[in-house]
Amino acid sequence: MTKNQILWILPLLFALTIQLATPQIFAQYAGSMATLQNVDATYAVSIIPGAAQRDSLYHYYPPQIAVPTGTTVGWFNNDYGQPHTVTSGKPGANDSGSIFNSGLMPATANSFFQYTFNQDGEFVYHCNIHPWRVALVSAASTLFSGGSFDIKLGSGSIWDISNIPRVLIDFSPKTVPLDGSTPLTFNVTISEDGQTNSQVVSHLFNTYGRSLPLELVSSNTNETSVYGPDFSSTGAYHIESDFKKGTSYPISVEIVSMNGQPVDIPIKASFELKTS
Numbered sequence: 001m002t003k004n005q006i007l008w009i010l011p012l013l014f015a016l017t018i019q020l021a022t023p024q025i026f027a028q029y030a031g032s033m034a035t036l037q038n039v040d041a042t043y044a045v046s047i048i049p050g051a052a053q054r055d056s057l058y059h060y061y062p063p064q065i066a067v068p069t070g071t072t073v074g075w076f077n078n079d080y081g082q083p084h085t086v087t088s089g090k091p092g093a094n095d096s097g098s099i100f101n102s103g104l105m106p107a108t109a110n111s112f113f114q115y116t117f118n119q120d121g122e123f124v125y126h127c128n129i130h131p132w133r134v135a136l137v138s139a140a141s142t143l144f145s146g147g148s149f150d151i152k153l154g155s156g157s158i159w160d161i162s163n164i165p166r167v168l169i170d171f172s173p174k175t176v177p178l179d180g181s182t183p184l185t186f187n188v189t190i191s192e193d194g195q196t197n198s199q200v201v202s203h204l205f206n207t208y209g210r211s212l213p214l215e216l217v218s219s220n221t222n223e224t225s226v227y228g229p230d231f232s233s234t235g236a237y238h239i240e241s242d243f244k245k246g247t248s249y250p251i252s253v254e255i256v257s258m259n260g261q262p263v264d265i266p267i268k269a270s271f272e273l274k275t276s
């Protein structure tokens with residue numbers, strides 16, 4: 001193989017191989033991660049190892065998510081040896097499977113199903129084989145449009161932590177061409193209102209010519225952790241922290257570099273996320 005051929009084939013291999021990262025909490029339930037081709041999903045839900053067993057803590061993990069309308073969710077069957085389904089509606093309902101239905105997801109590696117939530121609403125789904133197992137995707141199209149960003153919230157205007165302890169936020173720059181290839185680096189800073197040492201986290205995230213999907217996860221953790229992306233070029237990142245009810249979190253976002261170069265004109269925005 002000539003040097004030119006190698007140079008040509010390397011980016012191709014990279015583009016064809018979409019790998020899942022292994023976030024800490026997620027990995028606890030997800031088991032081994034799949035390698036897939038041609039995935040454009042943002043958010044990964046795992047059918048966890050042992051999901052077929054009645055006493056398994058979870059079947060789908062996370063069991064409840066809140067995403068901006070337009071998000072593509074991908075489900076993996078990581079319960080090797082057991083087939084499962086992802087079927088919209090309540091078990092036994094007349095409209096069961098009418099919105100989405102994976103059919104039988106085989107018990108093999110790379111067993112994957114994806115669906116794009118283009119309507120607002122609460123989408124209950126279940127497994128046809130283990131119909132006592134129900135989970136939820138909540139989709140909302142709440143938009144903060146300020147500064148140089150459109151910011152879409154999966155929770156509606158207030159994040160009700162006791163209802164769903166996680167919310168996906170989409171940060172979409174208005175003045176940057178989202179071409180699916182230009183490397184973009186976002187800096188996101190989250191503070192907590194009324195605290196002396198108010199900064200929760202400040203972190204850099206990379207995408208390739210795409211908006212930034214970033215999920216906030218509330219848990220009883222002492223340390224804030226950042227993980228992701230769920231998929232190498234299109235996936236969501238996650239910030240897990242002790243996010244509290246009845247609080248306000250000022251969030252600011254800025255694109256700090258494009259194509260590896262500093263940005264001349266500031267591309268930024270900020271808003272307050274209220275919780276209940």
Ligand SMILES: [Cu+2]
Pocket residue numbers: 051052059083084085127128129130133
């Ligand atoms: Cu199942």
